[in-house]
Amino acid sequence: MNKKTNERPVFPFTSIVGQEEMKLSLILNVIDPKIGGVMIMGDRGTGKSTIVRALVDLLPPIDVIENDPYNSDPYDTELMSDEILEKIKKKENLTKIQIKTPMVDLPLGATEDRVCGTIDIEKAISEGKKAFEPGLLAQANRGILYVDEVNLLDDHLVDVLLDSAASGWNTVEREGISICHPARFILIGSGNPEEGELRPQLLDRFGMHAQIKTVKEPSLRVKIVQQRELFERNPQEFKEKYKEEQNKLMNNIITARKKFKNITIKYELLEKISQICSELNVDGLRGDMVTSRASKALVAFENRNEVTPKDIFTVITLCLRHRLRKDPLESIDSGFKVQEIFKKVFNY
Template structure:
């Protein structure tokens, strides 16, 4: 789970993480904690969409117009947005809608941004994603895939960037996800309750210490947190220069073919994740061990479900991987 989140922070184009597991295993806690590892980002000050000051693909129309007009653009640094999508959210709240207050008071049609606008260049987290309404899921997936949100409402037409790391969590007891939705998540992590008594005691003690004195707990791990932050920053810078051998690419695609994975998303995500992992390990070239570390996370949820199959999908992937990458 932690590895999948870190790799998505290094390369957001991996496509997000779906985390399924037992209740009370720290899924939400871990996801919310990842925001603290992210460096601050530079945004245009008076922009509603966290626009980038120089990357044209991450600019709203408002900022693009300023650049075209050669108007001065002021910027500020903010923490990477971490936006929660509640289960009861409406389509208007997600996509944005007309600003009723301005329309009534000033007679002006203006756009009021939604959660997709707030999440641009950040993380969008959906807890209990398997309980989310289907039409909201479709909107979410379209935005996550295209990187843009288009709103056509009451005579207003707005298109703005919506580049975010989509992170979902859920409990399999509450129902399975549609295969189309599962396939859109780059990686999939399964969490089980810890069985080892000494490890459970360690978790309980750490939790108790945190409840009693959160600040000293944060201080205690500050050094490790900073080291991890620096490591992620270095990996982000190194990512574009990481190479992957052609023969290794062929083997990844061979594994996807043998596992009967539909489409090519599995191949693409595995290649991206292996590069991100190599960058995280401070290497210049992807090797077999990098692929082995990430491939189960990338393919487990893409296998066709067979009700009569007694083998776990992760074990099935592992068997094929060991045969091909031995």
């Protein structure tokens, strides 16, 4: 079964026409997962889920401990389940294997138990053991959790997802029994604005917000349709055509991940980012932090060493547009507003 799902052909990321804003947001989050995920809003049929699924093909395989439901990292205790830590203390022999970076699709009707996992109370009481059935958050550890139509999901469930994504841990409590396991994943949500927005306090917890619009230019639309037809006719041949570009992008991402921690950003640039957030009345400090991290991830991706105002300009709209207070009477696009203030503060 598993082998079959792994072989399902995935549209190559580098063959996707347009949607640069979304592609950039996803790549930056893969370089630095602490950016806090991406919310993608756009019309129906604009390829949102195609692009997200294509992203997984770019990620390098990860080392895990065999038969562990949490994808425990053999080298990092922060990313290990309690069971594995216990086995390491007892100096048990553990088999390490490599798997594809996990990507978990959250079904719209999922219950909290399905997402977080369940504790078998009867077994716990009768046998005195913590009988835990892991959920989707355990499967998504060290990978990507994708929620399509996130704006139609129950607010409480969105809260649970965002909490886990921010803390890197999932805690399940039932009848005085508590289980905690690592759940570090990149949260990607997508939705159609016509079906309603997320509550502002939930929206603010997503690191970046990409908007996708239907391509208007006829020649580009034709190219997109042709690409899709070629892929469906012969997926393997189509993927082979983009293999070199895919490998190049994958290597760039791997290099950028290593380089990221050495990227510097000058104090005066940080001060200007904060000034922009302040002038836009952005609540809290999340906007300042995400803009700084995303700028550094961009510099790492482009294989440079220091953040420039141009880097900040490239990412700041994606980091702040969803954090502005909505004025129902205002017709100006929030992204345009962010750019306006940026130009004023930076004399750009």
